[in-house]
Amino acid sequence: MGYQSLREAVDDLETVGELVRLRAPISARLEMAEVQRRVFAAGGPAVFFERVEGSDFPAVSNLFGTKKRCHYLFRDALDGVRALVAAKVDPASLAFAPALAARIPGAALHLLPRYVGRGAVEERATRIGALPQVFSWPDDGGPFITLPQVYSEDPDAPGYAKSNVGMYRVQLAGNEYVQDAEIGLHYQIHRGIGVHHAKAIARGERLNVRVFVGGPPAFTLAAVMPLPEGLPEFAFAGAMNRRAARLVRKKDGPLVHADADFCISGWIDPSRTKPEGPFGDHLGYYALTHEFPVLHVTGVTARKDAIWPFTVVGRPPQEDTLFGDLIHELTASLVPNVLPGVRGVNAVDAAGVHPLLLALGTERYVPYRPSDVPMELLTQASAILGQGQMSLAKYLVIAAEGDGPPPLHDVRGYLLHALARIDLRRDLHFITNTSIDTLDYSGSGFNRGSKLVIAARGPARRPLQTDLPSDFRRPTGCRDARVVAPGILAIQAPTFAAGEGVAQAEALASQFVATQVSGFPCIVLCDDAEFTARTFDNFLWVTFTRSNPAIDVHGVGARTEHKAWGCDALVIDARRKPHHAPPLVEDPAVTAKVDRLFQAAGPLAKWG
Numbered sequence: 089m090g091y092q093s094l095r096e097a098v099d100d101l102e103t104v105g106e107l108v109r110l111r112a113p114i115s116a117r118l119e120m121a122e123v124q125r126r127v128f129a130a131g132g133p134a135v136f137f138e139r140v141e142g143s144d145f146p147a148v149s150n151l152f153g154t155k156k157r158c159h160y161l162f163r164d165a166l167d168g169v170r171a172l173v174a175a176k177v178d179p180a181s182l183a184f185a186p187a188l189a190a191r192i193p194g195a196a197l198h199l200l201p202r203y204v205g206r207g208a209v210e211e212r213a214t215r216i217g218a219l220p221q222v223f224s225w226p227d228d229g230g231p232f233i234t235l236p237q238v239y240s241e242d243p244d245a246p247g248y249a250k251s252n253v254g255m256y257r258v259q260l261a262g263n264e265y266v267q268d269a270e271i272g273l274h275y276q277i278h279r280g281i282g283v284h285h286a287k288a289i290a291r292g293e294r295l296n297v298r299v300f301v302g303g304p305p306a307f308t309l310a311a312v313m314p315l316p317e318g319l320p321e322f323a324f325a326g327a328m329n330r331r332a333a334r335l336v337r338k339k340d341g342p343l344v345h346a347d348a349d350f351c352i353s354g355w356i357d358p359s360r361t362k363p364e365g366p367f368g369d370h371l372g373y374y375a376l377t378h379e380f381p382v383l384h385v386t387g388v389t390a391r392k393d394a395i396w397p398f399t400v401v402g403r404p405p406q407e408d409t410l411f412g413d414l415i416h417e418l419t420a421s422l423v424p425n426v427l428p429g430v431r432g433v434n435a436v437d438a439a440g441v442h443p444l445l446l447a448l449g450t451e452r453y454v455p456y457r458p459s460d461v462p463m464e465l466l467t468q469a470s471a472i473l474g475q476g477q478m479s480l481a482k483y484l485v486i487a488a489e490g491d492g493p494p495p496l497h498d499v500r501g502y503l504l505h506a507l508a509r510i511d512l513r514r515d516l517h518f519i520t521n522t523s524i525d526t527l528d529y530s531g532s533g534f535n536r537g538s539k540l541v542i543a544a545r546g547p548a549r550r551p552l553q554t555d556l557p558s559d560f561r562r563p564t565g566c567r568d569a570r571v572v573a574p575g576i577l578a579i580q581a582p583t584f585a586a587g588e589g590v591a592q593a594e595a596l597a598s599q600f601v602a603t604q605v606s607g608f609p610c611i612v613l614c615d616d617a618e619f620t621a622r623t624f625d626n627f628l629w630v631t632f633t634r635s636n637p638a639i640d641v642h643g644v645g646a647r648t649e650h651k652a653w654g655c656d657a658l659v660i661d662a663r664r665k666p667h668h669a670p671p672l673v674e675d676p677a678v679t680a681k682v683d684r685l686f687q688a689a690g691p692l693a694k695w696g
Contacts, residue, residue, distance in 0.1 A: 230262020
């Protein structure tokens with residue numbers, strides 16, 4: 089291993105049958121994205137687009153599209169990087185794992201960067217408009233970079249040590265951006281660049297930024313890694329690539345990643361924003377147009393043999409799902425160190441990642457007195473919701489390890505375990521008027537919403553019913569009822585009406601007869617019961633991306649005692665609301681055009 093360039097990695101994948109070439113011209117406007125989605129869904133190879141219409145640069149997608157391919161790309165580094173990450177948090181732990189500790193020197197050898205006088209990324213000058221202008225979804229506000237490495241340095245302490253590399257959304261054109269002179273830079277809350285930007289604003293200075301695209305695949309992965317504080321992303325990339333990062337010092341701004349395929353240099357005005365978006369995002373909806381920082385472009389360079397890597401985000405699973413799996417694989421051992429008592433956490437991909445978090449906790453407060461009351465679980469839940477990106481979760485379901493729940497990756501089994509055990513009158517804990525994911529439009533405003541902690545401890549309290557009772561009566565106006573899974577019911581309710589929907593949902597909840605739904609602790613009001621119940625992933629996506637706990641959670645037999653809300657059965661209003669963003673839908677004309685590539689004689693027929 090130890091790729092010197094993206095092209096070297098691409099060639100390597102081709103030699104082992106993990107990459108296919110498309111030689112015919114193809115449009116970057118929607119067509120390449122549709123190819124990527126289809127090949128990913130079929131478990132296919134990386135795709136090399138030799139002739140991108142409107143650009144001299146070829147492109148590649150689906151590099152990380154299967155777990156097998158991820159493991160191949162990083163085949164020699166995984167054990168060493170796991171040990172390295174563990175050692176950063178608790179070096180003493182390695183004393184009990186000598187085989188793992190023995191791998192650290194190999195990984196650590198590549199942590200420190202090597203400084204070079206000039207990089208391959210500086211070989212060729214180009215401009216923004218000459219780059220592949222990839223549109224992923226029909227209503228996107230412009231072309232976007234979907235695998236950027238946005239590099240910034242601390243204005244108070246410039247240099248490598250306190251640098252940040254993040255995968256923040258970059259809009260190349262459209263809206264009010266001046267072509268080739270301005271691009272949009274969208275970063276969300278709890279991002280490292282935000283700290284640098286805040287310091288630049290406080291100093292009344294511009295924030296110099298470089299956007300790298302491509303390079304060895306480890307650098308793309310490093311941009312999304314939740315690394316321990318004090319471990320620069322380029323250091324991690326060097327360890328993951330088993331080849332130290334090559335960096336170029338510059339008098340006119342931050343360091344340059346010498347082996348990247350592209351480098352966009354520029355600066356952010358401390359006080360200027362422009363509209364950015366829409367953009368089809370990972371929740372399965374469009375992130376709408378909002379004001380975000382503008383990057384004033386001062387130069388664009390590329391390698392002579394540059395390749396433009398891209399991916400497509402949308403309703404999970406997509407290629408970024410594999411990023412999440414790999415990150416979990418590398419960092420799972422950190423959880424008990426960072427969150428004492430917590431045995432594991434799973435941000436549920438099918439629910440859009442941040443909307444639903446599952447956690448496995450421990451109960452050690454009063455070990456000599458058996459109890460079914462969550463105690464330490466609530467302390468652990470608070471710690472989880474105070475930890476980085478996990479603080480954006482809307483629903484957190486935490487269960488006690490001692491009750492033997494299924495593994496966290498068994499989302500269906502884990503939720504059913506919790507639903508059988510939760511005391512709905514006591515163990516629902518709301519946090520209102522707080523922050524949620526920027527991309528989540530179910531809340532009460534931009535970045536604003538609520539959270540619900542569901543804590544489950546003890547033996548099963550109820551059997552989960554698998555069939556509707558023969559005397560079950562749907563609430564007035566509800567047209568269909570489907571069992572999603574044991575204990576979970578989808579009810580097709582009337583369309584949500586602005587100004588009346590919340591009262592309507594409460595009225596519908598009041599019509600359920602407690603004795604009829606005693607085996608269904610979770611009832612979902614939805615627009616299409618058949619779709620919601622068709623797969624468990626559909627249930628997860630509909631329920632948790634379309635509800636704001638404090639507003640959309642109602643209850644059968646709801647009551648409040650000492651300011652604590654409880655009920656006999658949860659009723660979650662997951663209907664589409666007027667303030668929600670529209671879901672992502674492909675363009676039928678583009679779909680029909682791309683079909684030819686997947687037909688019997690087409691180059692992608694194997695994955696059609």
